[in-house]
């Protein structure tokens with residue numbers, strides 16, 4: 001049933017980049033957790049539409065197989081759907097049996113949809129009361145740094161999620177920015193000049209092809 005205008009307004013995602021995430025407590029496949037447990041670590045909170053579905057299974061297998069790379073970035077993983085913890089347990093048992101992969105990261109049960117609503121993971125028009133494929137990139141201070149939403153019929157790229165965490169951390173450390181397609185170890189781009197005097201200095205320094213007074217690269221600090 002389509003949402004009324006009032007409902008649609010209350011379902012609209014209100015989370016904004018650079019703001020603290022809503023605090024939550026939840027039951028998961030690994031016991032009870034609280035959002036504050038993750039302070040001091042980066043966190044990927046990702047929702048999926050339903051347990052026992054093929055695209056979601058492919059994402060979970062790939063996520064588990066990349067867990068050590070996330071760990072190297074001091075980044076934890078937390079799944080979520082509106083299914084019960086019993087359903088999550090049965091699904092991950094089936095993934096272990098049929099795909100040989102043991103899912104070790106926690107998966108939140110959000111039957112009441114309270115977390116899904118607070119994070120804007122319910123997009124009524126596309127999934128009814130199921131969560132869309134959302135990914136929330138949360139830094140070690142509990143601040144939302146990036147988010148993506150994918151529809152039901154397109155799986156996410158776990159390597160792009162890893163790349164984005166890595167790029168956010170490199171940009172923080174270097175106070176520079178990651179250009180298109182940036183990969184760990186690549187140069188970053190320097191903030192463009194904000195005065196004519198600065199532009200003159202940048203213009204003199206930017207003497208290689210592929211550089212300009214507003215576009216120059218430098219190695220990151222790592």
Ligand code: BEZ
Pocket residue numbers: 049050053054055056057152
């Ligand atoms: C999936 O393949 O992940 C999927 C299929 C139908 C509904 C929701 C998810």
